[in-house]
Amino acid sequence: MADSKKNERDRDVALKFDPKIFDLLSKFEEVELEDVDMELGDLEIWIQPGAVAGPRAVVPTVVARKAKPTEIIQMDFVPPVETYPGRIAEVKLGATKGDGGTRGKSVVIGGEKSPAYYLFENPTPHPPVISLDVFDTRIPLAKAVKMHFGEVAEDPVAWAKLAVDKFKADMITLHLVSTDRLIKDTTPKEAAKTVENVLQAVDVPMVVGGCGDPQKDLKVFEEVAAVAEGERLLISTVTLDMDIERTAKAIQKHGHVALAFTSMDLNQARELNRRLFEFLPKERIVMDTTTAALGYGLDYAFTIMERARLAGLMGDPELQQPISSGTTNAWAAREAWIKLAPEWGPRELRGPMWETVTALTLLLAGVDLFMMMHPAAVKTLKDVISELTAGTGRGRPELIGDWVTLKI
Amino acid sequence: MSEREVSKIGAKELSPIDVYMLLPRTNCKKCGQENCMAFATKLVNRELALELCTPLLEEKQYAKAYPKLWGLLKPPVKEVTVGAGDSAVKIGGKLVMYRHELAYINPTAVAIDVTDEMSERELLDRLRKTEGFSYIYIGRELKLNMIAVRSTSNDPDKFKATVKKVSSNAKLPLMLCSLNPEVIEAGLMVAPKTRPLICAATENNWKDMAELSLMYNCPLTVSAPNNLKMLRSLVKTLLEYGVKDLVLDPGTFPPEGIADTLVNFTMIRRMACKRGDELLGFPIIGTPIVAWAQKAEAPEINMWNEAYMASMLITRYADILIMHSTEGWVLLPNVFLRENIYTDPRKPVAVEPGLREFGKPDEASPVMLTTNFALTYYTVASDIESAGLNCYLIVADTEGHAVDTSVAGRKLTAENIAEAIKTTLVEKKVKHRKLIIPGKAARLSGEIQELSSWEVLVGPRDSSEIPKYLSEKW
The missing domain is CATH 3.40.50.11600 (Rossmann fold)
Structure with missing residues (x-):
């Protein structure tokens, strides 16, 4: 019984989280500052008599040889700015009425001229965008996620609306997992119908994902591309084992964008982009070099993305596409969702923090588009992005100078 | 062109030939390698220590080559040791800016704070939690590394008593945190020869802190929040003063200053690794504990903010973090991240077949x-x-x-x-x-x-x- 009460409290805490994290941080001004000024003269007098006998003797003689400075020696600092020969492509997702679609707005990602958040060189041209996951059938969800989306799990239209209305999603990703032959084997026609219904229900730009079967996905994508003519959907995903020509042509013909997905290997990423360039302009390709969860290969994912971005900036034309991350993969880490001993905290907090840390790590590698799940993780990432986009000059040294004596 | 080019920006790219030319070139195999060229290659890849070449150390004819080699091979970020004996922690020593260029070494040390105004019970409880923290991940034990003793009282006697209590109940290395040299001195007196990290020298107290650092042979943190010009000036001054082991604190700012925080950390590391700036070539300290400066309606909100700020700093070059939360859901993702970021990307992680x-x-x-x-x-x-x-x-x-x-x-x-x-x-x-x-x-x-x-x-x-x-x- 006590356990279930605790769970309830944990859940309340988690629910309370999203909207308030930063509102509360904005009250930062209230922190009291301790007076830390001191009388330098007094201290010198106090120190000089060598109140402490023993260690004083071990002062290295080296020190004595030099004349000790009595004032601060003024030095300069010039930010270490570099220029890069390459630039990341800009890709527009979602088409508005004027643009041939029905979306309420479009988003643009990419366009970077510097590594992620090297704001001393260049501002971020377009803030990264977060797309919330919506599934077309019931799938196993972690408890921490289910409590937010459980009620709409069978209904992609209701799910999409919840994501947009309640959780303020800028984009949604409709995963057509039911098209998998081993799940429901939904036909391409039925799948396309679901896409149409969701497009009518919400007006944000959309990603449409398949089931990962290269043959089936091709058929589904051809159907979806046609019914969503001109909407500038991001078709997720095009892989090396697909009929690339047919897939790319369907995407190009109906005015969509391709998500080029490869395993964690830069040569594969280059190869796939190269092949797509035959059919699609740079402005219609986003790449995904695979996201592994924190603790389960995030280091590889991070480094491949960081290398891809640096190489693109250094002029590698085959790695100059904006990067997308399936950040929901963070939930593949068992530490995100299993019950651990009490000292590891409630999974209702541990889980979304796992997703948050996975996302923030990749944000710093250069990811432009995040596909995510948990509202608290989404909210945190969104707020961090907006703080970073607002730029430097807002840190207030007078408020934190004294973390040393901060009373908690 | 490839990402390899990036590492060349403004940096001296070290080739095995540069190193080989300074080695004895006798192929004596005393280092365990087949020949001097193989040894040079391993040195450049940071897989072996220079000191394995014993002739270099022992024979007079190489007396000039040794310091030259050391200069070539020394990491752009100085390695600083905090603490003494078995539990000493090495921080910094970074060789590269990006982990794919080689590998990161000396994983970010995580320090948990205690204060001189905590009840004995709370203090001991926090020490127990910090030292007892242990999680087994792919066969390795993930642990916390230091105790940061903060003086919130600004009272030397209280601080002295607290440091004494902490050092007799905990083995982890200490950081002594106060901007008042009198308080720091009181703490140092009861923790002799343990090489705690002093936090911190500022533009107001640097001279006294420098004296203490020299007197007790302790590393010293240099704090200049959001002011890298002052940070460089203070480092220069302290080096001239004779203090060698420094740690940089450019300030960690809560959300509205997160851009400043990341930009400062990034510029410092680039200056060290790509521009060869010795004044910024020291380990960096991050203080996610500032998340607690905000009055939140539930402590979980402070914890949440502290957790994610810590993670960004682990990715962006922090060599030490001071944290307040002891909650598993705050610390576990961060020690996992640290483990991930600090694995050697050259070696696939393997177990015995x-x-x-x-x-x-x-x-x-x-x-x-x-x-x-x-x-x-x-x-x-x-x-x-x-x-x-x-x-x-x-x-x-x-x-x-x-x-x-x-x-x-x-x-x-x-x-x-x-x-x-x-x-x-x-x-x-x-x-x-x-x-x-x-x-x-x-x-x-x-x-x-x-x-x-x-x-x-x-x-x-x-x-x-x-x-x-x-x-x-x-």
Whole structure:
């Protein structure tokens, strides 16, 4: 019984989280500052008599040889700015009425001229965008996620609306997992119908994902591309084992964008982009070099993305596409969702923090588009992005100078 | 062009030839390498220490070459030792800005704070939690590393008593935190020879802090919030003063200043690694504890903010972090991240290949197969253990690659599986001849069957399904 009460409290805490994290941080001004000024003269007098006998003797003689400075020696600092020969492509997702679609707005990602958040060189041209996951059938969800989306799990239209209305999603990703032959084997026609219904229900730009079967996905994508003519959907995903020509042509013909997905290997990423360039302009390709969860290969994912971005900036034309991350993969880490001993905290907090840390790590590698799940993780990432986009000059040294004596 | 080019920006790219020219070039093999060129290559890759070349140290004719070599090979970020004895922690010593250029060394040390105004009970409880923190991840123990004793009272006597209590109850290295040199001195007096890290010298107190740092032979943190010009000036001044082991605190700012925080950390590291700036070539301290400066309606909100700020600083170059939360959900993702970021990207993480037994297997127990990629192996092992299964697991040598990549890259082949069946002597352990292979290696099944004459069963694609699979199929 006590356990279930605790769970309830944990859940309340988690629910309370999203909207308030930063509102509360904005009250930062209230922190009291301790007076830390001191009388330098007094201290010198106090120190000089060598109140402490023993260690004083071990002062290295080296020190004595030099004349000790009595004032601060003024030095300069010039930010270490570099220029890069390459630039990341800009890709527009979602088409508005004027643009041939029905979306309420479009988003643009990419366009970077510097590594992620090297704001001393260049501002971020377009803030990264977060797309919330919506599934077309019931799938196993972690408890921490289910409590937010459980009620709409069978209904992609209701799910999409919840994501947009309640959780303020800028984009949604409709995963057509039911098209998998081993799940429901939904036909391409039925799948396309679901896409149409969701497009009518919400007006944000959309990603449409398949089931990962290269043959089936091709058929589904051809159907979806046609019914969503001109909407500038991001078709997720095009892989090396697909009929690339047919897939790319369907995407190009109906005015969509391709998500080029490869395993964690830069040569594969280059190869796939190269092949797509035959059919699609740079402005219609986003790449995904695979996201592994924190603790389960995030280091590889991070480094491949960081290398891809640096190489693109250094002029590698085959790695100059904006990067997308399936950040929901963070939930593949068992530490995100299993019950651990009490000292590891409630999974209702541990889980979304796992997703948050996975996302923030990749944000710093250069990811432009995040596909995510948990509202608290989404909210945190969104707020961090907006703080970073607002730029430097807002840190207030007078408020934190004294973390040393901060009373908690 | 490739990302390799980036490492050349403004940096002296070290070639093995540069190093070789300064070595004795006698191919004496005392370092354990075949010749001086091989040794030079390992030195440049930071795989061996220069001191293994004993002639260089002992023979007069190399007296000039040694310091030159040391200058070539010394890391752009100085290595600083905090604490003494077994629990001493090394921080900094970074060789590169990006981990793919080589590898990061000296994982970010995480310090948990206590104050001189905490009740004895709370203080001891926090020490116990900090020192007792332990989580086993891919066979390694994840731990916390330091205790930061903060003086919130600004009272030397209270601080002295607290430092005394902490050092007699904890083994981890200490950071002594106060901007008042009188308070720091009081703490240092009761922690002699333990080399705590002093926090911090500022533009107001630097001279006294420098004296203390020299007097007690302790590393010193230099604090100049959001002011890198002042930070460089203070470092220059302190170096001239004779203090050698410094740690940089450019300030960690809560959300509205997060851009400043990241930009400062990034510029400092680039200045050190790419521009050879010795004044900024020191470890950096991050203080996610500032998340607690905000008055939140629930402490979980402070914890949440502290947790994610810590993670960004681990990725962006922090060598030490001071944190207040002791909650597992705050710390666990961060120590995982640290472990990930600090693995050597040159080496796939691998475990020993061979035969493992789980539970109490007998001659009728199932025999399964996996690869020796550590993440794969420990995931499979943990699924088997948590289900309490009795079975054998053949760990094939795939040079540390996962199942799908090793099948694709021909690191896992029917030949080496057949070989593994023989060398592990599993045929002596079981009477049946049935091998369960991972679902992702399904296409090898026919060939394995031919080569080994074992019957091959294709198991699940994810090891979490093993218990279910066995209960249905075995």
